[in-house]
Amino acid sequence: MPATKAKTAIKAKAAKAAPAKRPAAPARPVPAKPKTQPKAMSAKVVPAKRVAAQSHKSVTKSGKTPASKKATGAQKALARKTSSAKPVAPAKSATSSKKTSPAQPVAPAKPVTPVAPKQPKPVKILRNIKLKPLAWGLLPTDWRDVCAELDQPSFRARQIWKWLHQRRVMSWDAMSDIPEPLREEMAKRFDISAWTDDTYEQSTDDGVRKLLLGCRDGERIESVIIPARDQATVCISTQAGCAFKCAFCATGKCGFDRNLEAGEIVGQFIAASSVSPRRLTHVVFMGMGEPFANYDNVLKAIRILNDFDGLAIGARRITISTCGVVPGIERLIAENIQVELSVSLHAPDDALRTKLMPVNKQWPLPVLMEACRKYTEKTGRIITFEYTLVEGLNDKPEHADKVIELVRPIRGRVNLIPLSPVKHFRGVAPSPEACIAFGRRLQRGGINVTLRRSKGRSVTAACGQLKLSRVAAIEAASIPRPVIDR
Ligand code: SF4
Numbered sequence: 001m002p003a004t005k006a007k008t009a010i011k012a013k014a015a016k017a018a019p020a021k022r023p024a025a026p027a028r029p030v031p032a033k034p035k036t037q038p039k040a041m042s043a044k045v046v047p048a049k050r051v052a053a054q055s056h057k058s059v060t061k062s063g064k065t066p067a068s069k070k071a072t073g074a075q076k077a078l079a080r081k082t083s084s085a086k087p088v089a090p091a092k093s094a095t096s097s098k099k100t101s102p103a104q105p106v107a108p109a110k111p112v113t114p115v116a117p118k119q120p121k122p123v124k125i126l127r128n129i130k131l132k133p134l135a136w137g138l139l140p141t142d143w144r145d146v147c148a149e150l151d152q153p154s155f156r157a158r159q160i161w162k163w164l165h166q167r168r169v170m171s172w173d174a175m176s177d178i179p180e181p182l183r184e185e186m187a188k189r190f191d192i193s194a195w196t197d198d199t200y201e202q203s204t205d206d207g208v209r210k211l212l213l214g215c216r217d218g219e220r221i222e223s224v225i226i227p228a229r230d231q232a233t234v235c236i237s238t239q240a241g242c243a244f245k246c247a248f249c250a251t252g253k254c255g256f257d258r259n260l261e262a263g264e265i266v267g268q269f270i271a272a273s274s275v276s277p278r279r280l281t282h283v284v285f286m287g288m289g290e291p292f293a294n295y296d297n298v299l300k301a302i303r304i305l306n307d308f309d310g311l312a313i314g315a316r317r318i319t320i321s322t323c324g325v326v327p328g329i330e331r332l333i334a335e336n337i338q339v340e341l342s343v344s345l346h347a348p349d350d351a352l353r354t355k356l357m358p359v360n361k362q363w364p365l366p367v368l369m370e371a372c373r374k375y376t377e378k379t380g381r382i383i384t385f386e387y388t389l390v391e392g393l394n395d396k397p398e399h400a401d402k403v404i405e406l407v408r409p410i411r412g413r414v415n416l417i418p419l420s421p422v423k424h425f426r427g428v429a430p431s432p433e434a435c436i437a438f439g440r441r442l443q444r445g446g447i448n449v450t451l452r453r454s455k456g457r458s459v460t461a462a463c464g465q466l467k468l469s470r471v472a473a474i475e476a477a478s479i480p481r482p483v484i485d486r
Pocket of ligand 1: 242243244245246249250251252253287288289290323
């Protein structure tokens with residue numbers, strides 16, 4: 001509908017409508033109820049229907065939000081209509097166990113009949129589909145512009161923002177203090193739900209949860225929730241696939257499909273927060289894709305995540321990880337944003353690094369390290385260099401000495417990561433003693449070192465592996481591979 005027609009329609013309908021009750025004060029998002037930690041890892045992939053929709057359910061189910069208390073009859077009818085529209089099944093944990101009453105005698109364990117895992121459906125990727133923009137991808141200023149275009153007061157923009165980012169509702173109908181004609185107009189323009197029912201979840205005994213999210217065009221992307229004490233980090237994807245082909249990365253093996261829009265990047269956070277047993281406090285852009293190859297959408301998503309009136313993730317709790325895209329590092333220097341930067345090093349010389357990371361041909365180590373030096377000098381921030389240790393390949397003392405030479409002139413620390421097993425890469429992690437010895441040598445050379453404990457190996461936690469294992473499942477079941485509709 002043209003903007004002028006839309007304005008007239010909204011005004012006419014709003015005039016007919018009964019005067020809206022005073023908008024209720026927005027409530028801060030209610031932290032997710034802690035769930036029982038999984039006891040053992042399950043190899044079964046469990047569909048988590050409408051992962052993202054659960055956050056809406058948690059709001060409406062409680063019935064205690066001020067807005068729902070003050071709802072008019074029409075609004076209640078509307079709320080009944082929306083709540084009955086689609087029942088939201090809670091995500092089954094792959095590892096959940098039944099609680100036994102202490103009074104009841106414990107029955108002897110029955111032999112478990114193996115259940116055949118659900119066969120995944122073949123995927124159809126729709127390249128030409130015209131999708132509405134996602135509401136999660138708009139900044140507060142964008143909402144003000146949309147409201148101005150529709151001749152609406154600017155406080156409507158704030159109301160919409162709070163419904164989306166504080167209450168995290170999943171439908172326009174749930175925004176009870178927004179006039180119905182405006183909700184209808186917004187629903188015509190923007191999608192709220194970023195994901196389809198084709199969403200899967202895996203979890204492990206160390207609490208890591210991996211989500212395989214189905215995009216509206218059929219693409220699938222991954223997000224991983226990594227819990228730590230009373231907080232949790234979510235690892236987010238920035239592209240569907242990746243063009244950089246790093247040797248030990250499962251995503252690189254899948255190839256590049258498309259960039260994710262800002263709404264899909266923020267939508268991963270929303271989906272993860274709806275199933276995470278702990279509050280998500282940190283975001284790392286280390287999932288599928290190279291963040292600097294989708295620079296504008298990633299930076300927009302960061303500004304949305306960082307907004308104080310919204311999801312309020314502190315900039316210092318957001319980390320961008322790059323495989324070494326120098327123009328991206330240079331652009332980030334110019335941004336006035338205090339995010340953390342992490343650079344994948346993985347090899348201490350050009351010959352080995354080019355073998356492991358083809359990006360090194362375009363931006364070899366001297367060029368990359370010069371960009372890193374400029375970044376630390378101009379921003380005053382430290383860079384974390386990721387170094388995946390592979391036995392016999394890059395874990396010898398001479399490799400450690402070269403790493404010292406590279407990193408010592410820069411304000412940087414080295415994060416050592418023992419290799420996670422990847423099917424297509426022949427290599428194993430060194431022994432824990434060898435990893436510690438490598439780290440100690442770096443420390444003696446004056447480098448700050450951390451040794452990352454690999455969590456979530458059993459959910460194929462290296463990026464792209466869940467998608468890859470799903471493709472393998474499709475092949476094994478002789479179901480046709482994804483059809484690309486170009
Ligand atoms: S490691 Fe990152 S940049 Fe390299 S192929 Fe994988 S997703 Fe792409």
